[in-house]
Amino acid sequence: MGTASGPSGRLGVLLDQFDRAREMAQVRLAGLGDDEYLWEPVAGCWSVRRRGAAVTPRAFGAGAWVLDQGAADIPANEYEEVARQAADGMTVDKIAEDWSVSVERVRQVLAHSGPVQPDPVHVTTLAWRLGHLHFCFAGQWEWTFGERRTDPKDLVDFSPSAAVALERFWAVLDRWRTDVAALTDEQLDTVGLSQYPYGSDPDDPFVDVLWGTVLEFIHHMAEIGLLRDLWQARFTH
Template sequence: MGTGRSALLLDQFDRARELARVRLTGLGDDEYLWEPVPGCWSVRRRAEATTPGAYGPGDWVLDKGAPDIPAGEYAEVVRQAAAGMSVAKIAADWSVGTGRVEEILARSGPPEPDLAPVTTIAWRLGHLHSCLAGRWEWTFGDRRCPPRLLVDFTPYAATALERFWATADRWRAGLAAVTDAQLDTVGLSQYPSGSDPDDPFVDVVWETNVELVHHLAEIALLRDLWRARFGDA
């Protein structure tokens, strides 16, 4: 392992991927789609989806709610505003009104609890797949296809994993060719769902790694809960 920024970020990505491959071994369809509580977000047939922002190009879509800024991103909104980003630009990045951004900037006191819904393994894996596919397309690809149309979601665990790892490997190959100067390039990623066009690429890579570790850890916990409840059934 090298000690430069690129080498460290790649090693972090590889380590997360290695751990996840072990933890995802043997994932079956029932476990993949298991909803541990009522009201979960998941992968659903288009006709059965009830969330207002559910998306995907095919017969199966990924649940998504109305646009908002989750509590976990409040600190990032404050940082962006302090760095000079306009309220209008922050609002556009999150597809919310400027009033919502101003409300967050005016807050004081401890952070609010994040009331995001519980999500299935299918949802978490689909969300990660969509994120990696979108970032690859808008960094190394043609920068044309809307992120909402890049991933054909599936109710089958083996198919989802095969597609996810292929996309993860493609993203990793793109990162391996990035130069140190490109890491400092603002807007190297033009991924439209967020602040990528305004950020140095090193921040984008770091944030993508955080997202990968965050959701893969949640998937691992759901697998533990499934095993504790259902055993080998």
């Protein structure tokens, strides 16, 4: 994969996949207005809100608008991920730091056996999903290619304007892709090339980090596409 002048091999495959997903995302997000961007399809949604009006205890952002975030915990659908971290050699203390929970909570998860009861699902707005992706890509860039000084939660100036949010988001993606495309095979295999503080990036080869980042982009863009479909359906059904 890759072009004659662009990356090939593993990097080419992942960037080709990302590029195709981005093309589809730009088509899907064309014409996004503010009402749809901030639409709350059910009560209790997480969204982008004015500072002081957030409905969650750990909402964050660099400016006057913040992204809702709930209390720190390990959700039921991540129990297997915690088990994988432990199996890969992460200490209980490190896992607790990774998830921002107590050591006792990690031990409780690792000791769990049998079926896991699903957690209540927090429905999020299109603004939240786009803001979450913006936060992830901004943080990944800062802690891989940047100065690695600023907390990712202080990097993004969230906006209630769909046009402004999209302009800033595409710019962050462009910067991230440009620097990723210049990586060598040796850098792809470097453990800790990314020091992104939320997750296992410092303990993983960068090619694994990159794979997860592309997956996150595709995953949330699919959700955004469904929200656009539901927004349109509310007027036609």
